Amino acid sequence: MTRTTAQQMRAWTGPAILTYGFRPFFFGGAVWAALAMVLWVPMLSGHILLPTAFDPVSWHAHEFLFGYLGAVVAGFLLTAVPNWTGRLPIVGWRLGGLAALWLAGRFAVAVSAGLPAGLVALIDLSFPLVLAAAIGREIVAGKNWRNLIVLGMLAVFAAANALFHMEAARGGYAAQGTGLRLGVGAGIMMIAVIGGRIVPSFTRNWLVKRGGGRMPVPPMQRxxxxxxxxxxxxxxxxxxxxxxxxxxxxxxxxxxxxxxxxxxxxxxxxxxxxxxxxxxxxxxxxxxxxxxxxxxxxxxxxxxxxxxxxxxxxxxxxxxxxxxxxxxxxxxxxxxxxxxxxxxxxxxxxxxxxxxxxxxxxxxxxxxxxxxxxxxxxxxxxxxxxxxxxxxxxxxxxxxxx
Structure with missing residues (x-):
């Protein structure tokens, strides 16, 4: 029998945090953004040293861009794609498995000095690759072709992470490398494309309720x-x-x-x-x-x-x-x-x-x-x-x- 999103969420009897994609990744991403900075400030002054193979600045850059932003992108897409496609969201232990992959990446990078570089990259990249596969399956199954561009940007973001790992493994200063710029570029394009849809739309909806006046130009014009x-x-x-x-x-x-x-x-x-x-x-x-x-x-x-x-x-x-x-x-x-x-x-x-x-x-x-x-x-x-x-x-x- 076909179930609605609400029915699927009610059927889940486990932790509330696994009832929708935004829950674990928004909370986890925010906590990690704060915790990583708590670690970074004393790292910058030389008071603590993480057992990571990355130099301190590269670790900081990687964990904000691919750690924090990766979590937020996952939370957003796992919540938005069901609305775009009309299909059921990923909930329960499948969602928990994705969150565990993200956490494994954060731990592997933090202790990477004691691990092979290839293994660290494999652990860290498993999350964006599995996420991309899950999102791609939903977009294709829902025939939501207009949002393939979002999947493409996610794929570029994952490729940038892989390049960052390669540059760090070769002894380069990855914090100013091609992988970082490619990752930042993918993030900026996500904001330009997705923000270009939601900012004028949300603004128009709010202004209409307040009544009259100048309205935003509709999104995605020439x-x-x-x-x-x-x-x-x-x-x-x-x-x-x-x-x-x-x-x-x-x-x-x-x-x-x-x-x-x-x-x-x-x-x-x-x-x-x-x-x-x-x-x-x-x-x-x-x-x-x-x-x-x-x-x-x-x-x-x-x-x-x-x-x-x-x-x-x-x-x-x-x-x-x-x-x-x-x-x-x-x-x-x-x-x-x-x-x-x-x-x-x-x-x-x-x-x-x-x-x-x-x-x-x-x-x-x-x-x-x-x-x-x-x-x-x-x-x-x-x-x-x-x-x-x-x-x-x-x-x-x-x-x-x-």
């Missing part, structure tokens, strides 16, 4: 496709030729186009609801990062390439994922889609963390202090998310328990 193509070209150049003037020009063009794209979404009308405003702010870090990186390539300035890159990694990826996790958790647990004081504090802390990290590039004499401030606010943002949203992610509402 201009949007042009902006995405230019961004894709700029990212490919950045991955392959990060120091080329052509890359700087392309990133500048992409940044300018995405400033215009964002301006078409009526974000200035959303200030009454921070849960919606933060989506616009998070997306704004995409063109800001592109413009900063392009400027640094064409005319190296006081910010520095690494600090500019954090506008993408900490700003665009960090803030957009927090915003999506908060909204999806509230929506799928039956709560009102509004940001309370705790949620606003989470978003504010993350923004402070990003700008403190960028300021460290501008003020090298104060870098140690600014790194510490950035790390503390980053920990505060994700630890607070775990506290505020953990009660929603780890247990079912009373009405769902029967």
């Amino acid at each position: 201009f949007d496709r042009l902006a995405l193509l230019v961004l894709l070209a700029a990212l490919l150049l950045w991955v392959a030729l990060p120091d080329s003037p052509a890359t700087g020009v392309a990133l500048g063009m992409a940044g300018a186009l995405h400033v215009v794209r964002l301006a078409r979404w009526a974000g200035h009308r959303t200030f009454a609801e921070p849960l919606l405003t933060v989506l616009h702010v998070g997306y704004a870090f995409l063109p800001l990062g592109a413009l900063a990186l392009g400027s640094e390539i064409l005319a190296p300035g006081p910010v520095g390439m690494v600090a500019a890159q954090h506008l993408w990694m900490g700003g665009a990826i960090g803030l957009m994922t927090l915003a999506v996790m908060a909204r999806a958790t509230l929506g799928h647990t039956g709560k009102t889609l509004t940001a309370g004081p705790g949620t606003v504090a989470i978003f504010a802390a993350l923004v402070i963390a990003v700008f403190a990290r960028v300021a460290a590039g501008v003020l090298p004499g104060e870098a140690a202090l600014l790194y510490a401030i950035s790390g503390l606010f980053w920990i505060g943002a994700f630890a607070t998310f775990g506290l505020v949203y953990g009660r929603l992610l780890l247990r079912l509402p009373a009405a769902k328990r029967f």
Whole structure:
């Protein structure tokens, strides 16, 4: 007999965290983002040393990009794909198995100094490969061909992780290698494609309820496709030729186009609801990062390439994922889609963390202090998310328990 999503979830009698994909991966990703930074700050100052084969900066970069972002992408896709395809979600021990693969990757990388590099890569890559196979099966079975692009971006993200492992195993500085740039590029394209759908749509829905006024331009118009193509070209150049003037020009063009794209979404009308405003702010870090990186390539300035890159990694990826996790958790647990004081504090802390990290590039004499401030606010943002949203992610509402 065919069952609905709700019936399948009610039939599961195990831990509540395994009733839907967003639960284990949003909670696990947030906890790991905070814990990894708790480890990273004393690693940076030389007070602790993890038994990892990666150099400290490469471990930090890998665990944010492929560890944290990998978890959030999994939580989002495992929740969104059933809505896209009309098929049942992965729940129960199958979902638990995916979460266990992700955890195994975090442990293997952390203790990789005592393991063969190939084994570490195999353990870490098993999660994105199994996830891609599961998502691909659902998209094909549901004949949801328009979202094959999402599967393609996930495949590129997994390939970037494999390349990162290869570069680290060869003794290279993987934190500034091709694998990292490819992974960041895949993450930025996910934000551009998926964010380009949900930000104007959510904004329109909210504004319609408030009545009248200027509305966002509908998503994926001709201009949007042009902006995405230019961004894709700029990212490919950045991955392959990060120091080329052509890359700087392309990133500048992409940044300018995405400033215009964002301006078409009526974000200035959303200030009454921070849960919606933060989506616009998070997306704004995409063109800001592109413009900063392009400027640094064409005319190296006081910010520095690494600090500019954090506008993408900490700003665009960090803030957009927090915003999506908060909204999806509230929506799928039956709560009102509004940001309370705790949620606003989470978003504010993350923004402070990003700008403190960028300021460290501008003020090298104060870098140690600014790194510490950035790390503390980053920990505060994700630890607070775990506290505020953990009660929603780890247990079912009373009405769902029967």
